[in-house]
Amino acid sequence: MTADFNPQTPVPPEFFRRDARVVAPELLGHIIRTRFDDLVTSGRIVEVEAYRQEDPASHCYGGMTRRNRAMFLDGGHLYVYFIYGMHYCANIITGQMGYGEGVLLRGVEPIEGIETMRRRRGPHVRDRDLANGPAKLAQALGIGPEQNGIDATGPDSPVTFLVGSPPRPDQIIATPRIGITKGVDLPWRWVGNFK
Secondary structure, three states: OOOOOOOOOEOOHHHHOOOHHHHHHHHOOOEEEEEEOOEEEEEEEEEEEEEEOOOOOOOOOOOOOOOOHHHHOOOOEEEEEEEOOOEEEEEEEOOOOOOOEEEEEEEEEEEEOHHHHHHHHOOOOOHHHOOOOHHHHHHHHOOOHHHOOOEOOOOOOOEEEEOOOOOOHHHEEEEOOOOOOOOOOOOOEEEEOOO
């Protein structure tokens, strides 16, 4: 466990109720923690991407649908979606209810529950590869469709965000997003280099 991990300090709801492009880089260094059936896992957030309603790469581009309804909730809720017919990915919703935007959680550095993560991801997966991609992250942390739409700022939420240590400005790299075909030039991906 890293020295900056403090399980007593949740990220306040107001943090998430801002523009995704502001929240995303500020999420770097914070901790996402899950608890399912007394199995606790956590990791320091090191890679994120922002998506907004007017962005053609966003799931909420064109308005609300049954699939993307969670993206229109208040900031602090989760949007979990199925991709490639086999994986789940998780976003923390940002902004205000009624406008679709959020932050895709692309990567964490494992802190707690590494053995649990290995069981979920496979016994031969290296620690650095346990959660270094959005689908890997969701699988390692146990996040699936049951968490779609939950309030991650609620006191009894199985998924919570805890205050960590942000990287210095010179440790943050902004790049275009990965794995999309629209909005490819927007520099809305942020990576924290904590070394």
